[in-house]
Amino acid sequence: MSRRTVPEKMRALELRAYDGRPESLALVEREVPRPRKDEVLVRVAASPVNPSDLMFLRGLYGQRKSLPVVPGFEGAGEVVATGRGVLAHALAGKRVACAAPPDADGTWAEYVRTDAKLCIPLRKEVDTEQAAAMIVNPFTAWALVERARKGGHEGVAQTAAASALGRMLNKLAARKGVEVVNVVRRKEQVELLRSEGARHVLDSGEKNFDERLADLCERLKVSLSFDAVAGEMTNRLLRAMRRGGTVVVYGALSMEPCQADPRALIFEGKSVEGFWLSEWLRAKNALNRYQTATQVQKLLASDLRTQVRTRLPLEDAAKGLAEYEQNMTGGKVLLVPGGQTTCQA
Secondary structure (H helix, E strand, O other), rough: OOOOOOEEEEEEEOOOOOOHHHEEEEEEEEEOOOOOEEEEEEEEEEEEOHHHHHHHHOOOOOOOOOOOOHHHEEEEEEEEEEEEOHHHHOOOEEEEEEOOOOHHHHOOOEEEEEEHHHEEOOOOOOOOOHOOOOOOOOHHHHHHHHHHOOOOOEEEEEOOOOOEEEEEEHHHHHHHOOOEEEEEEOOOOOOOHHHOOOOEEEEEEOOOHHHHHHHHHHHHOEEEEEOOOOHHHHHHHHHHHOOOOOOEEEEHHHHHHOOOOOHHHHHOOOOEEEEHHHHHHHOOOOOOOOOOHHHHHOOOOOOOOOOEEEEEHHHHHHHHHHHHHHHHHHHHHOOOOOOOOOOOO
8 A cells, every 4th residue: 555645754752761750751752663464554543541551651561661661452443554465455544443463563653553453444333432442342242251151160250340341341241141149349339339230249349349349249159250459369269269260360450469278278178370462462363353342332332331431642741641540449540642543434
């Protein structure tokens, strides 16, 4: 595809140290990358800030890239140039949701070069802002509920239940007939989830939390838990579940190592395992990924809708990161590199 409409330079956020300090993330001018074979160049309309991004900035994520590097794991925009290859050429001129390549620059820039296989062509009715955040949270919620459904679990428990992902999981689980015990940290989060129809919500700060959690896990036959917090919360879930239960850890909001009582592991047949969306996606064949993407897009306006708190240009990224970290349940912060997003094609 012709690059005549693509400039030579672009603005991007550049990470220079894995220390989480605002001054380690700088707005710079870079050359617009040229797509190689089986790659595309996406003009980024919007890219969200996720908890995984905050971990990446601190060097705590599962992958470290060579510095300096552009952060950002996902986004959406238009394919404006392509390299050689049938799939890349098929995406030319299309709106896509895209994931950043695992070993190169990410989406917090005006343009991102990525593998054509990491792009999802968008349905006409899909809002670009919703598409920007459709991979990390909606796909994870879909994968976890799929795990519960295929495993025949009648009830599950989840932490960080008032997060964007937790609320998506709640709605998907209800659609699939799976009961959910929701664990949150504050009273207002309890009220939020109940206002959205959640039946079982517990505040982990209450004195009788562990007893109530164990009681609900027994009554609802909870044998699977999804933990986004880690630290001591992993062990509290482990203790509360029925014999043979499994805690699936997919996040580390506490920034602490998981705790696990060896007696639960040895004598009660319980277990702890991890979930990483990147690995889950890699294990899926092309048809499975396409089918999942189709189903997820159909629900982006309802069960998998992302609440957007604010939209910020790249120069205000530091403000947006601080705002998001202080209150992750208040809606997504979207970085909008080129200004106002175009909602639909």
